[in-house]
Amino acid sequence: MPCVRTLLGLLAALAVGGAVAFLGYCLYFDRKRRGDPAFNWDAGGSGGTGLWDPEKNEKLQERFLQEVQMGELWLSRGEHRMGVEHLSNALLVCGQPQELLKVFKHTLPPKVFEMLLHKIPLICQQFEANMNEQEYLEDDPD
Structure with a gap:
């Protein structure tokens, strides 16, 4: 039974680690995207549609x-x-x-x-x- 607990604990740690790594990945690329001069939510003032137009x-x-x-x-x-x-x-x-x-x-x-x-x-x-x-x-x- 201790083997199963150890295995479950290891799997839980890996899952949390994967989630943290994914969150870090998202934050890194979001920061990189926002720092890019080509990225602009409102190009040309309030009347512009910007680069991202849904x-x-x-x-x-x-x-x-x-x-x-x-x-x-x-x-x-x-x-x-x-x-x-x-x-x-x-x-x-x-x-x-x-x-x-x-x-x-x-x-x-x-x-x-x-x-x-x-x-x-x-x-x-x-x-x-x-x-x-x-x-x-x-x-x-x-």
């Missing part, structure tokens, strides 16, 4: 899911070009494109994944063009 994030999530679903639909129909087009759009709006590429590498047929990899430079050009257009629209006094 409505915009929700729309991006919806667009991401829609593009992934459309990509899967076209791929299931054997239309690889259209499937890759939609999956590349999903990469464009994804918050973690490297992680998404890892998922695609393991889930897509090699031929389709290669097509997607060849499309990445075009995705980057499209992203830059979108960012430049957005900056132009924000700088426009009209």
Whole structure:
């Protein structure tokens, strides 16, 4: 019986230690995030929406899911070009494109994944063009 008590005590200590480590992790990254000059709750005064806009994030999530679903639909129909087009759009709006590429590498047929990899430079050009257009629209006094 002493073995069971010792084991339970050890497990409890590990659980508490894990919780403390997780809390420390959260506090460290929260401090790091708040200290980042790019992080700003209220960009441009009280009328600005800031960098974190829940409505915009929700729309991006919806667009991401829609593009992934459309990509899967076209791929299931054997239309690889259209499937890759939609999956590349999903990469464009994804918050973690490297992680998404890892998922695609393991889930897509090699031929389709290669097509997607060849499309990445075009995705980057499209992203830059979108960012430049957005900056132009924000700088426009009209």
